[in-house]
Amino acid sequence: xxxxxxxxxxxxxxxxxxxxxxxxxxxxxxxxxxxxxxxxxxxxxxxxxxxxxxxxxxxxxxxxxxxxxxxxxxxxxxxxxxxxxxxxxxxxxxxxxxxxxxxxxxxxxxxxxxxxxxxxxxxxxxxxxxxxxxxxxxxxxxxxxxxxxxxxxxxxxxxxxxxxxxxxxxxxxxxxxxxxxxxxxxxxxxxxxxxxxxxxxxxxxxxxxxxxxxxxxxxxxxxxxxxxxxxxxxxxxxxxxxxxxxxxxxxxxxxxxxxxxxxxxxxxxxxxxxxxxxxxxxxx
Amino acid sequence: xxxxxxxxxxxxxxxxxxxxxxxxxxxxxxxxxxxxxxxxxxxxxxxxxxxxxxxxxxxxxxxxxxxxxxxxxxxxxxxxxxxxxxxxxxxxxxxxxxxxxxxxxxxxxxxxxxxxxxxxxxxxxxxxxxxxxxxxxxxxxxxxxxxxxxxxxxxxxxxxxx
Numbered sequence: 001x002x003x004x005x006x007x008x009x010x011x012x013x014x015x016x017x018x019x020x021x022x023x024x025x026x027x028x029x030x031x032x033x034x035x036x037x038x039x040x041x042x043x044x045x046x047x048x049x050x051x052x053x054x055x056x057x058x059x060x061x062x063x064x065x066x067x068x069x070x071x072x073x074x075x076x077x078x079x080x081x082x083x084x085x086x087x088x089x090x091x092x093x094x095x096x097x098x099x100x101x102x103x104x105x106x107x108x109x110x111x112x113x114x115x116x117x118x119x120x121x122x123x124x125x126x127x128x129x130x131x132x133x134x135x136x137x138x139x140x141x142x143x144x145x146x147x148x149x150x151x152x153x154x155x156x157x158x159x160x161x162x163x164x165x166x167x168x169x170x171x172x173x174x175x176x177x178x179x180x181x182x183x184x185x186x187x188x189x190x191x192x193x194x195x196x197x198x199x200x201x202x203x204x205x206x207x208x209x210x211x212x213x214x215x216x217x218x219x220x221x222x223x224x225x226x227x228x229x230x231x232x233x234x235x236x237x238x239x240x241x242x243x244x245x246x247x248x249x250x251x252x253x254x255x256x257x258x259x260x261x262x263x264x265x266x267x268x269x270x271x272x273x274x275x276x277x278x279x280x281x282x283x284x
Numbered sequence: 285x286x287x288x289x290x291x292x293x294x295x296x297x298x299x300x301x302x303x304x305x306x307x308x309x310x311x312x313x314x315x316x317x318x319x320x321x322x323x324x325x326x327x328x329x330x331x332x333x334x335x336x337x338x339x340x341x342x343x344x345x346x347x348x349x350x351x352x353x354x355x356x357x358x359x360x361x362x363x364x365x366x367x368x369x370x371x372x373x374x375x376x377x378x379x380x381x382x383x384x385x386x387x388x389x390x391x392x393x394x395x396x397x398x399x400x401x402x403x404x405x406x407x408x409x410x411x412x413x414x415x416x417x418x419x420x421x422x423x424x425x426x427x428x429x430x431x432x433x434x435x436x437x438x439x440x441x442x443x444x445x446x
Contacts (some may be wrong), residue, residue: 001329008306008352038309038348039329042409050288051306055353079342103418104399106330107341190341190417 003041010053014060014139014168017052021164021190022141022279024050030166032054032075032114035106060113060168063087068174074113074167076197079104081112090174093132093181093199097124103191113167116152119159122217122258124185126153130214130224131181131199135170151220178205182277185217186269188260193217196269198277206283208232213245213274218255218266225252228274243277246271252261291355295320296364303350311335311346313354314361322362322391326420333419336392337361339409343399371398373439377432385423387415392421396431405441 003034021028029048031037032055040046052059054074060075063084070090072081081087082098101115101124102106115125129136129149135148152160159282161167161219175181185197195215202211209228216222228245235241288303295318304313309328314320316336326332328347336345338360365371371394384390393416397430400407400415407415412433413426421429 003307003309003314005286005305005307008289008350034350034353035330035345035348038350041307042309042328042347053353099414103333104415105333105336105343105345105396105418108350109339109344190414 001042001044003038004044004047006041006048007049007050010056012056014057014166015058017054018141018164019167019215020050020052021166023215024052024213026254028052030117032117033077033180035102035110036120038120054108055093059064061111066088068087070174071169071171072112073169075111075120076113077279078102078107078110078115079110082107091132091172092175093183093201094125094128094172096181097128097185097199100124100185100187100191100194100197104138105189112170116170117159117161117167118219119157121156121220121222122133122197123215123222124183124194124197124199125243126217127167127197127199127214127222128183129172130171130222131201131212132172132175133212134170136160136167137169137171138165147173150224156220158193160219175201176203179203180281182280184277184280186273194259196266198270200239200277201282202232202281205237208235208237208241208283213277214272215253215270217258217260218253218270219255223253225249227246227251232278236284237278237282238284242275242282245278246274249274288428289352289355291352293354293356293360296360296367298405302351306350307353308351309347309383310337310339310344310349310351310354310359312400313437314346314359320361322366325387325390326388331420332389333396334389334392334428338365340393342397362395365395365398374398374401374432374436377435378429381428381432381435383424383428383432389419389423390423393421393429397429397436401432401436401440405437405444407433407437411435 028050031051031053061073088095134149182200185194197216199214211232213225227248231244255263257263323350324334326334337346
């Protein structure tokens, strides 16, 4: 189908975009990469009367590095993140996950901030943000604020963003020395949304000092599974630790069935992925 | 009705000035206004890939991009890319391998394959399959398409080496 009628307004700055949001309220939607929004418009699942285009705000895109963190502007396209040497060096989990995000033509247009702000529960980037303890920088009428990824995802397509706010950047702490990552997802076709996915980060080699396991496409938002991660702490990652983590999974995951798999299948697949990803990270 | 928007862009090397409704997708604009019907409209929600065109040198979904967003941009369609001869060897390989049957997916498949060939000259069959996974072909089973792309990668490598 074709998109419903709407007005198109191009913002040249974050302040102007905030003004437009304030003026048009609930009738307005922000247009980032448009790779999900345009589909929902064409399917008439959404009918905003105004689109505020963020694609012409220069300071919203770009990847910068500080001593301890990598900051990625919200309008940085997936392809730029995928090809960034800074990301490859300091955020290898993101570099590994990015090729799984949709398809090349969509990554050429889609943005990191758009993916996080949409908060599709089956998307890769929200789970990576959790695993990496990213901080999201948000601009609103009252100024800027920072929110931890763990507090950002509220539910199905719901986030901490208020209707008059804009996600401007995502800051990822650089991986500490000895940190290792694992990423896998199960999808019927390369580039499809995952049936179940896991983004994992462990610190310490060979003894695990901390671990974060972020599952996606399991519940209504990406989930940090604390119980299995706690089974790794203070241990070498071997068969015993992997089995303990796998067995602890049920305490944290409450899978929701969807079109692709029912809850029991997702529970099973989450166990399978846990074994595979921790197998990738085993230290003995 | 929302007000239309004036856009200026370059399509296949030609400057174009048009007034378009904001809701008009890039692929509908190219087909209906510019008479460039080589870009096809399939699913209209970004799944099938038949609407693939180049925007500022990179392939995008023509159904998930608005015509107004192409303001100031350089757009290339299968017509333009065919005319320049850039993908002549790829088109030959598609014919040689019978990598098309009905032809509906072919223009988009060619543009997608061209981006793979340009960016990943050493791609193996698995990478070819992954790269074209965003383009549906309901006739060929992909085997012949992968063969054709593999062939071009090999012959261009050979050409580059001599």
